Amino acid sequence: MPSIELLNHPPSSALTSTTETWDGSLSMTFAPGEEIYGQDESADLIYQLVKGSIRTSHLLPDGRRQVGDFYYEGDVFGVETGPEHRFSAEALTTCEVLMVKRSGSAAFAPGRVQQLVWAATATELARAQVHMLLLGRAxxxxxxxxxxxxxxxxxxxxxxxxxxxxxxxxxxxxxxxxxxxxxxxxxxxxxxxxxxxxxxxxxxxxxxxxxxxxx
Amino acid sequence: MPSIELLNHPPSSALTSTTETWDGSLSMTFAPGEEIYGQDESADLIYQLVKGSIRTSHLLPDGRRQVGDFYYEGDVFGVETGPEHRFSAEALTTCEVLMVKRSGSAAFAPGRVQQLVWAATATELARAQVHMLLLGRAxxxxxxxxxxxxxxxxxxxxxxxxxxxxxxxxxxxxxxxxxxxxxxxxxxxxxxxxxxxxxxxxxxxxxxxxxxxxx
DNA sequence: CGGGGCCTTGATGCTGTTCAAATAGAGTGG
DNA sequence: CCACTCTATTTGAACAGCATCAAGGCCCCG
CATH class of the missing domain: 1.10.10.10 (Winged helix-like DNA-binding domain superfamily/Winged helix DNA-binding domain)
Incomplete structure (x- = not known):
């Protein structure tokens, strides 16, 4: 069962470079293989990995699967461009995850969560572009x-x-x-x-x- | 030569859904094949296509090329996650392009340009993710x-x-x-x-x- | 009408896939 | 701690899809 806690997150990764504490966040533990969120579920939370590794993946109707990315300790994941998750997220190892609501404050109020979402989105874009180059021409x-x-x-x-x-x-x-x-x-x-x-x-x-x- | 003008932009695309006027923007025309910005150039402007079509592309050292995306009338392009352009942009047809400085106001001041950059970044991410699926498993x-x-x-x-x-x-x-x-x-x-x-x-x-x- | 770049089409080859089987490794219960 | 089982990984052989190489044709534009 998740319990509400106030936690300091570990030193953030070079990629996300967040420096804020996630006040008012929810902490949860996931077992290997467990789903953290599903494809097409509503995307109202953003996540930070305190411990462990996860993958995000997209399943095509015919069973083909594309793994979007892997995330490790300190990484932020779960940011989406639309109201629903395009990728699902599953724990690879036992994971401890912080979750915080993204909605509730007007888009672009200069708050911590908005800054976090912004930084994470930019990071995601950079990773997706590099991944695109890999898949297209390597x-x-x-x-x-x-x-x-x-x-x-x-x-x-x-x-x-x-x-x-x-x-x-x-x-x-x-x-x-x-x-x-x-x-x-x-x-x-x-x-x-x-x-x-x-x-x-x-x-x-x-x-x-x-x-x-x-x- | 570019001239500074105040222009209303055309009805925005479904993807970018910008609704602001680009006050204080610069308008420029490019001939087919002409480069709008280069790979590894500093990315201080964002662009909107008033008329025409462009492509963004990334050249690998050995000559292989990956086209990032195509942009058409009304689309915003040129947003980057870092200080430099990962992709270059070239005109496919004769193009009319609006350009506006992205720096100069603090990140996340609730200004028009910031909102625009935010929306464009989210759009870019969505497109990159779809493109990834295409390149990876199709x-x-x-x-x-x-x-x-x-x-x-x-x-x-x-x-x-x-x-x-x-x-x-x-x-x-x-x-x-x-x-x-x-x-x-x-x-x-x-x-x-x-x-x-x-x-x-x-x-x-x-x-x-x-x-x-x-x- | 002619030139030149872009596009199409054909023949062949290579990279990565598919199918199949053997091996290694992790987890479980004795 | 070991034996057993089940799954993940490796390895092999044949195949397929896409790339490469090479002409040939179309189209745009002077």
Whole structure:
């Protein structure tokens, strides 16, 4: 059950760069695989991830799925351009999430929430544009290389943990799981990265990886 | 040479839904092919198309190009998430463009320009998300079908004029010109659309086209 | 009427998909 | 802690869709 709390959020991510405290927010915990909000549900809340990882995804009528993005500790998600969510959000790991109502104050009153929504929307747009370039004009190898670079840059740790499945990666990159797996295998065979189990890897030659990521 | 004028803009598009007059804006005319702003230039202006069509595009170091979007009469373009343009903008036809400074007033002062930038950013995000779905999970046939539907819905005329080249379409759809051409040919052969020269077409079976666009 | 760019069409090849099977890994209960 | 099971991942082989390469045709404009 959610309980109403006043919480300070953790150091915000470079992407969202929010500096406000979320007064009057609701905190909730989600189990892996659990849905945080659904596609086509009304989008009246915005969310911040205190702990854990989530993905947003859009399901087409025939079952094809596009993963919109992955969000990690500190990230803001759930901002939408219309009254309903175009993407759904699901927890990848156990997640702690702050939620705050977006409506209730007139659009563009100079309030904290509005500033937050604005910043998050701009961030979303930037991410969507980069993602568009990836999906439109990159080879399978480039997509996978850039994915590994992005996530490594996000966590800045020697040994990076992938919170998502191969299927999630594939649906994010616009590829199949087999192709993703093959590219990862090739990168490892070439000594560019090294996997310790399918969910943990380290970069061995960042230069090579960057070159393969091209762009 | 540009001259400073006070202009009322034409009825705004459904997408941007701006209702303000652009007081203090600059009006400029561009010839087909001319660049309106360049990739990596500083993004201090926002633009509205009074007349004509433009495309935005991003060039990768190796020459691959991704067209971000096409904009038509009434559309707002040029909003960016960072200080520099990620995409460049080029005139497809002879264009008349209004330009207004975005900086100079504090972010989120409740002014007209800020509201405009906000609305335009939200619109951009929505378009980018739809574009992402197209590039990530659609077949060549679906991409082309949706493109024709979109442009036909935008102009709402029996006979639609395509202001862009096949190369522009291909770079927008993440395909090659040959594939675009073949798909158009197939759609015409199937009686779904009918072309009158390569830049003009009409839809003959909207239902079929929608079914092919799938999504 | 002629030139040149854009577009279409055809033949071939490659990248990534599909289908299928083997293996690894995570979770569970003994 | 180990054995078992179930799912996720990897790997292999054949295939398909789209790209590439190469002509040929159309159309626009002088």
């Amino acid at each position: 080879t399978a190898c480039e997509r996978v290389a850039r994915f590994l670079l992005d996530i490594a840059d996000r966590f800045r740790e020697e040994l990076v943990t992938l919170p998502m499945s191969r299927q999630d990666m594939a649906d994010y990159l616009g590829l199949t799981i087999e192709t993703v797996s093959r590219m990862l295998g090739r990168l490892q065979a070439d000594g560019v990265v090294e996997f310790a189990g399918c969910r943990h890897f380290r970069i061995r030659h960042r230069g090579s990886l960057k070159r393969l990521a091209a762009a | 077949t060549a046939c679906e991409r082309v079908a949706r493109f024709l539907l979109d442009i036909a819905d935008r102009f709402r005329e029996e006979l639609v004029t395509l202001p862009m080249s096949r190369q522009d379409m291909a770079d927008y759809l993440g395909l090659t010109i040959e594939t675009v051409s073949r798909m158009l040919g197939r759609l015409q052969a199937d009686g779904v659309v009918e072309f009158a020269g390569c830049r003009h077409f009409r839809i003959r079976h909207r239902g079929s086209l929608k079914r092919l666009a799938a999504a």
